[in-house]
Each structure stands twice: as C-alpha cells, then as structure tokens.
Amino acid sequence: MWVVSDDALLDGLATGDPDATAAFVERFQRRVFGVAIRIVNDPRLAEDVAQETFLRAWQRAEAFDPRRGTVAAWLLTIARNLAIDTVRLRRVVIVDPAEILDRREPTGERGPDDLALLSSETERLHAALGDLPPDQCRALVLAAFFGRTAREISESESIPLGTAKTRIRTAMLRLRAALVDDTEASE
Amino acid sequence: MNDKSARSGCVPTAELLPELALGILGGTERADVLAHLDRCAACRDESAAWAATVDALPTVLADQEPPSGFEARTLERLRADRDRVPRRSTVQRVLMLAAVVAAVIIASVAAIRIIDARSDTSSSTALASARMVGNGGKHAGNAFMTSGSEHYVFVDVDYGVKTGIYRVESVDSSDRVTALGMVAVTAGHGAWAGELPGRATVGTPRMVRLVEPGGEVLCVAKFGRAAA
Known part of the structure; x- marks a missing residue:
C-alpha cells in the first residue's frame, strides 16, 4: 500500500490542503497527545497542548528543515516545549519520572519515515535509557521532560548540586553515544 | 578574541x-x-x-489515544486560525501572558530607575511590541521594548528559527548597530532580556534583530514612533 511521506503531509499542511491537514493530524495525534499527557499529566491541558502543537506546526511548517531531523522529531519537540512551558507556568504536579518512560506498543498509522525512525533511533534511545542507572535516568527525565534545573533537582532529590549536574551530563553522554552509534550503523 | x-x-x-x-x-x-x-x-x-x-x-514517549473528538476539534481550530478568527488556546494565552509579564517587569524596573534618578521629572515609561520577521515574511517571534530615557528589550524567539546561537542587536535611527547580547535557540525556542546602553552611546532603537555568527541577519523586529 502506498503511504504518503511525513514530509509530503507537512507540505500539504503548510499550504492549507484540507485532506493533507486531516491526514497529518490523524497520523500524529496519538504521538503528540502521548507527549503532552505524559508531561502535563492532565487530559484537558494535554489536549490544549496537543492542539497548540498542530497550530504551531502549521504556522512554522516552512521553517522545518529535513536535514536536521524527521517531521516526527520536529513535531514532538514542539509538543515537548509547549508542555514544559505549561508545567512551569501552571505548577503542574509531576508524575513519577519512571512512569513517563512506560513503553506501549504504537497505536494508529505511522508514515514510512516514522517507521524507519522507530526501528533505529527510538529503539536505541529506549535501550540507552533502560541501561541508565535509576538515579541518572530520573535526573534526566526531570530535566528533559519537566524542565527542572540542576539546582531544582538537587533540592528535590536531596543531593549536592554537583551530583545533580553530573547525573544529567552522564545520562546525556550515554544517550548521545547511542545516537552516534545509530548514525554510524546506518552509514 | x-x-x-x-x-x-x-x-x-x-x-x-x-x-x-x-x-x-x-x-x-x-x-x-x-x-x-x-x-x-x-x-x-x-x-x-x-x-x-x-x-x-x-x-521515546509512548503514544496515547487522545479524547474522543480531538481530531475534529483540532481541525476546527486549524480552520478557524486560517480564517483569521481571533481564537487563542489556554496555553497560548498563558504563554503570551508570561511574555507580557516579563516585559512589564522589565518596564517596571526601568520606571523605578527613572523615578529614582529623576524624582523631579515626569518621565514615564511605556511598552512597545513588534513581531520579529524573518526571510519571506515568516513570523519568528516577538520583541518588546520599553520607551523613555532608558530602554529595556525582551526578545522571545519562536519556532521559525533554527537551533543556534545568535547575536541580539539594536539599530537606531542613525543606523548605528549595537550588540546587546547573545540568545541561544534550542528546538526553535529561546528568549533574551536586557538593558540597552545609555543614550550617550546608543540612539533610540528603531529595530531589534537577530544575527547569525556569520553576520547574516536572521529576523528583524521594527518598532514604530511610539517606541521612541
């Protein structure tokens, strides 16, 4: 079966094509809502974040650069940033950082670009996250998905500031190494 | 260096x-x-x-089925936005409020300084805002600036700007360019706030812009006469 690429759908969204817009929302709504609900932990706020994400995608579609990453990564980064802004401004109660990484089988349609991503980058990131010591993983999740600074993490975890910084940096080094391995393996 | x-x-x-x-x-x-x-x-x-x-x-975050009717509501919002209907989401209102609050704080600091320095004058401070526009007229964010004898600038970069480190510059009515600081844009998002140097060295800014390390102007916010 022929499947329209993510890039083509984004082009259609940018031009205001109704069919492409509907297909774009249908393809990515579960992923965007998944990012939003896991960070803001509130269905109403998550829907607002998710809707805002699609609005931003339409408004900023021309700025998307395929050389810098996939449409999915670009779109989910928009969702992440909006969700973090919401958490910061609304003082949302943070869920257990371990729960945010709970894995489930993907639902709904995925484009060919997304399927390729899942088979490589995302799998390696999942593996790298799973291999992290729990304290590093927790520090990374608090920083990456809840926008917590090293100082805030040191206070909430009752650890020295230097330890919080080290945990974040070490975790990030391992994730980056996983992505670099991925890039090299695909070449 | x-x-x-x-x-x-x-x-x-x-x-x-x-x-x-x-x-x-x-x-x-x-x-x-x-x-x-x-x-x-x-x-x-x-x-x-x-x-x-x-x-x-x-x-890496798992998918989740959105609430019933989400797709229809989202498409309706997209249609409404395209039709220029002035509807804003809760998130957007909160984010805009945050930007305005930040700008007002800057303005308040300016006003307090003015009052402290010139208690015998009636100098007042107002706030001007301008859209930051990039190549092809793309919206890249917003800039806020206080008016009066001192200028404070707040730049909020949005998703039209690629990841990177950019120089924030002001350009006055005599086309004098002043480097104000640096802003880091990550995943299309970044903000910078600061004070312009005194009028002895910088005239009233007519625009604020972001410049790439190579010197190329990325986007510009032009202020009208009200900002002077």
Whole structure:
C-alpha cells in the first residue's frame, strides 16, 4: 500500500490542503497527545497542548528543515516545549519520572519515515535509557521532560548540586553515544 | 578574541552544553557559555550536536489515544486560525501572558530607575511590541521594548528559527548597530532580556534583530514612533 511521506503531509499542511491537514493530524495525534499527557499529566491541558502543537506546526511548517531531523522529531519537540512551558507556568504536579518512560506498543498509522525512525533511533534511545542507572535516568527525565534545573533537582532529590549536574551530563553522554552509534550503523 | 583564548573556555563550556541544550541552564553560567559560543566555532558545533540529542528525546514517549473528538476539534481550530478568527488556546494565552509579564517587569524596573534618578521629572515609561520577521515574511517571534530615557528589550524567539546561537542587536535611527547580547535557540525556542546602553552611546532603537555568527541577519523586529 502506498503511504504518503511525513514530509509530503507537512507540505500539504503548510499550504492549507484540507485532506493533507486531516491526514497529518490523524497520523500524529496519538504521538503528540502521548507527549503532552505524559508531561502535563492532565487530559484537558494535554489536549490544549496537543492542539497548540498542530497550530504551531502549521504556522512554522516552512521553517522545518529535513536535514536536521524527521517531521516526527520536529513535531514532538514542539509538543515537548509547549508542555514544559505549561508545567512551569501552571505548577503542574509531576508524575513519577519512571512512569513517563512506560513503553506501549504504537497505536494508529505511522508514515514510512516514522517507521524507519522507530526501528533505529527510538529503539536505541529506549535501550540507552533502560541501561541508565535509576538515579541518572530520573535526573534526566526531570530535566528533559519537566524542565527542572540542576539546582531544582538537587533540592528535590536531596543531593549536592554537583551530583545533580553530573547525573544529567552522564545520562546525556550515554544517550548521545547511542545516537552516534545509530548514525554510524546506518552509514 | 584569538583561538587560544577561545579554547581556554572550551572545557568549562563543554561541561555545561548538555544543560544548555536541555534549556535548563540559567544565570551567569548561561551567560558565560553563550559568550564563549559566540567566539568558538568548535563549541558551537558541539552545542548543535547536543541539541540534536535533545530533539530526539520526545520520540521515546509512548503514544496515547487522545479524547474522543480531538481530531475534529483540532481541525476546527486549524480552520478557524486560517480564517483569521481571533481564537487563542489556554496555553497560548498563558504563554503570551508570561511574555507580557516579563516585559512589564522589565518596564517596571526601568520606571523605578527613572523615578529614582529623576524624582523631579515626569518621565514615564511605556511598552512597545513588534513581531520579529524573518526571510519571506515568516513570523519568528516577538520583541518588546520599553520607551523613555532608558530602554529595556525582551526578545522571545519562536519556532521559525533554527537551533543556534545568535547575536541580539539594536539599530537606531542613525543606523548605528549595537550588540546587546547573545540568545541561544534550542528546538526553535529561546528568549533574551536586557538593558540597552545609555543614550550617550546608543540612539533610540528603531529595530531589534537577530544575527547569525556569520553576520547574516536572521529576523528583524521594527518598532514604530511610539517606541521612541
């Protein structure tokens, strides 16, 4: 079966094509809502974040650069940033950082670009996250998905500031190494 | 700044680049890192690599079926926005409010300073805003500036700008250019706030702009006469 690429759908969204817009929302709504609900932990706020994400995608579609990453990564980064802004401004109660990484089988349609991503980058990131010591993983999740600074993490975890910084940096080094391995393996 | 002095800051900068990419670095550390990135191409490349790592992170979060009717409501919002219907979401209102609050805080500081310095005058401070526009007229964010005898600027960059470190500049009515500071844009998002130098060295700004390390102007916010 022929499947329209993510890039083509984004082009259609940018031009205001109704069919492409509907297909774009249908393809990515579960992923965007998944990012939003896991960070803001509130269905109403998550829907607002998710809707805002699609609005931003339409408004900023021309700025998307395929050389810098996939449409999915670009779109989910928009969702992440909006969700973090919401958490910061609304003082949302943070869920257990371990729960945010709970894995489930993907639902709904995925484009060919997304399927390729899942088979490589995302799998390696999942593996790298799973291999992290729990304290590093927790520090990374608090920083990456809840926008917590090293100082805030040191206070909430009752650890020295230097330890919080080290945990974040070490975790990030391992994730980056996983992505670099991925890039090299695909070449 | 020569290569040797630039390299001298690479080690401490490298330690902080992950936090910068995550958007959680603040205060003097952030200022020091941005100042170093402005003069070190190697660390800018390293910063971009960290940004790519952060951009990949949301892909690990699991899908979730949105509430019933989500797709229809989202498409309706997109249609309404395209039709220029002035509807804003709760999130957008909160984010806009945050930007305005930040700008008002800047304005308040300016007003207090003016009052303190010239208690015998009736000098007042007002706030002007302008859209930042990039190539092809693309919206890139917003800039706010207080008017009066002192100027404070707040720049909020949005998703039309690629990841990178940019110089914030003001241009006055005599086309004099003043470098105000550096702003880091990660995943299309970044903000900068600061005070313009005194009028002895800088005239009333007519525009604020972001400039790439190579000197290319990325986007511009033009202020009208009301900002003068």
